[in-house]
Amino acid sequence: MRTVALTKESTKDILENLLKRSPNNYGKFESAVDEILKNVKEKGDEALFAYTKEFDKTEVTKETIRVTEEEIKEAYEAVDPALIEVIRKALVNIRSYHEKQRQNSWFTTEAKGTMLGQKVTPLERVGVYVPGGKAVYPSSVLMNIVPAKVAGVDQIVMTTPPGKDGKVNPSTLVAAKEAGADEIYKVGGAQAIGALAYGTESIPKVDKIVGPGNIFVALAKKAVYGYVSIDSIAGPSEILVLADETANPRYVAADLLSQAEHDELASAILITTSREFAAKVSEEVDGFVKILSRKEIIQKSLDNFGYILIAENMDKAIEAANAIASEHMEIVTANPFEVMMKVRNAGAIFIGENSSEPLGDYFAGPNHVLPTNGTAKFFSALSVDDFVKKSSIVYYSREALREIHKDIEQFATSEQLTAHANSIAVRFEDEEQ
Numbered sequence: 001m002r003t004v005a006l007t008k009e010s011t012k013d014i015l016e017n018l019l020k021r022s023p024n025n026y027g028k029f030e031s032a033v034d035e036i037l038k039n040v041k042e043k044g045d046e047a048l049f050a051y052t053k054e055f056d057k058t059e060v061t062k063e064t065i066r067v068t069e070e071e072i073k074e075a076y077e078a079v080d081p082a083l084i085e086v087i088r089k090a091l092v093n094i095r096s097y098h099e100k101q102r103q104n105s106w107f108t109t110e111a112k113g114t115m116l117g118q119k120v121t122p123l124e125r126v127g128v129y130v131p132g133g134k135a136v137y138p139s140s141v142l143m144n145i146v147p148a149k150v151a152g153v154d155q156i157v158m159t160t161p162p163g164k165d166g167k168v169n170p171s172t173l174v175a176a177k178e179a180g181a182d183e184i185y186k187v188g189g190a191q192a193i194g195a196l197a198y199g200t201e202s203i204p205k206v207d208k209i210v211g212p213g214n215i216f217v218a219l220a221k222k223a224v225y226g227y228v229s230i231d232s233i234a235g236p237s238e239i240l241v242l243a244d245e246t247a248n249p250r251y252v253a254a255d256l257l258s259q260a261e262h263d264e265l266a267s268a269i270l271i272t273t274s275r276e277f278a279a280k281v282s283e284e285v286d287g288f289v290k291i292l293s294r295k296e297i298i299q300k301s302l303d304n305f306g307y308i309l310i311a312e313n314m315d316k317a318i319e320a321a322n323a324i325a326s327e328h329m330e331i332v333t334a335n336p337f338e339v340m341m342k343v344r345n346a347g348a349i350f351i352g353e354n355s356s357e358p359l360g361d362y363f364a365g366p367n368h369v370l371p372t373n374g375t376a377k378f379f380s381a382l383s384v385d386d387f388v389k390k391s392s393i394v395y396y397s398r399e400a401l402r403e404i405h406k407d408i409e410q411f412a413t414s415e416q417l418t419a420h421a422n423s424i425a426v427r428f429e430d431e432e433q
């Protein structure tokens with residue numbers, strides 16, 4: 001991790017460096033992804049089987065691509081019962097949090113003889129991508145499926161890459177079953193996104209694709225947007241810790257590494273007002289890296305996208321944090337709630353020294369699929385809202401329309417849209433004579 005003084009210039013340089021990780025800057029993979037999508041669209045299952053062989057080094061066929069009830073049963077036998085209990089406990093928290101996001105249809109009568117409203121309807125069929133390349137993510141299974149279930153989606157189609165043995169990781173399968181996936185397919189990467197967007201002989205076309213993934217998945221989601229809807233593109237994980245001298249350097253170091261271990265492209269940033277504290281965190285980071293299992297990934301991520309920034313004061317630290325707009329932000333200061341009120345841009349905010357980021361990854365309840373790469377300036381966490389659409393409702397009685405029909409006719413005529421004006425006027429032509 002580089003220790004740098006926080007200035008306007010250093011913030012600008014860091015932002016530029018972080019942006020290198022955006023799917024928008026991975027043009028070199030775009031043509032490969034387009035080629036994969038084109039092949040899936042034209043050749044369907046055949047292309048899926050070929051890409052699975054090429055990228056996942058395993059064989060899937062028409063008979064084996066869909067996970068069977070038997071495989072799910074085997075998965076339950078393979079997973080530690082204690083983990084199944086933890087998954088169930090996490091599910092309770094995640095469900096209860098997302099239930100509070102549910103929006104009801106509403107109808108109102110502002111004027112006599114009228115009714116206006118907004119009808120909330122769940123999406124019919126949703127595709128959930130669950131990453132499975134460098135690590136397995138049963139927690140992401142819960143985070144993607146629960147809001148869809150709470151919204152009332154009819155059919156949830158999950159895809160995830162198979163391992164070299166041609167099987168899906170058992171804990172991923174258990175999480176999928178517990179959360180309520182309807183169908184699970186063994187396919188990953190851009191080819192999975194193509195299958196969900198266009199449909200193949202085995203995999204049904206969906207209305208929306210959600211779920212994080214690597215650069216191939218992200219670029220494929222961008223490319224199929226319009227054929228289907230997508231959630232925001234969740235890229236490599238990010239953590240930004242805002243801390244003062246009251247924070248525990250060992251805890252902060254541990255939290256920074258929790259996200260660095262996701263990916264070589266993950267970012268871990270500390271912004272602090274204390275130089276002494278910064279030095280202690282740096283020392284703790286070095287100590288931890290030696291003993292953690294994914295040290296190569298962690299080291300690369302820290303070398304490329306790890307920073308310790310020394311700020312003159314907390315207001316400047318907050319200003320820089322808002323400019324970076326990190327996926328996760330931890331606030332470990334003497335007055336964390338006050339600081340939180342000044343934070344404008346962050347996917348999720350963790351307050352105080354015990355609210356370590358992995359608490360949110362697994363258990364607290366809020367969604368861990370969050371905007372990355374500065375998109376927290378305009379995107380939000382995955383939520384129940386992602387799985388519904390809203391239709392406006394309009395009802396006017398003849399009497400209510402009579403009151404205002406001239407206004408509409410005048411408005412339409414001003415746009416020279418006489419057919420519009422006529423469709424209102426025709427209802428009152430008898431009365432005008």
Ligand SMILES: NC(=O)c1ccc[n+]([C@@H]2O[C@H](COP(=O)([O-])OP(=O)(O)OC[C@H]3O[C@@H](n4cnc5c(N)ncnc54)[C@H](O)[C@@H]3O)[C@@H](O)[C@H]2O)c1
Nearest residue numbers: 055131132133134161188189212213214234237262368369
């Ligand atoms: N934001 C979140 O909520 C969240 C949650 C979990 C994971 N993540 C992120 O998701 C990502 C997961 O990535 P991953 O790689 O582990 O799993 P992944 O499932 O996204 O990708 C694996 C797939 O990539 C494809 N692939 C690999 N090399 C390829 C190549 N050269 N050409 C074409 N396709 C290729 C293969 O088809 C493979 O199945 C990580 O960046 C992680 O940080 C984010």
Ligand SMILES: N[C@H](CO)Cc1c[nH]c[nH+]1
Nearest residue numbers: 137139140237238361368
């Ligand atoms: N931190 C990731 C989102 O950036 C989510 C995750 C899943 N498992 C562990 N962590």
Ligand SMILES: [Zn+2]
Nearest residue numbers: 237258259361
């Ligand atoms: Zn994580």
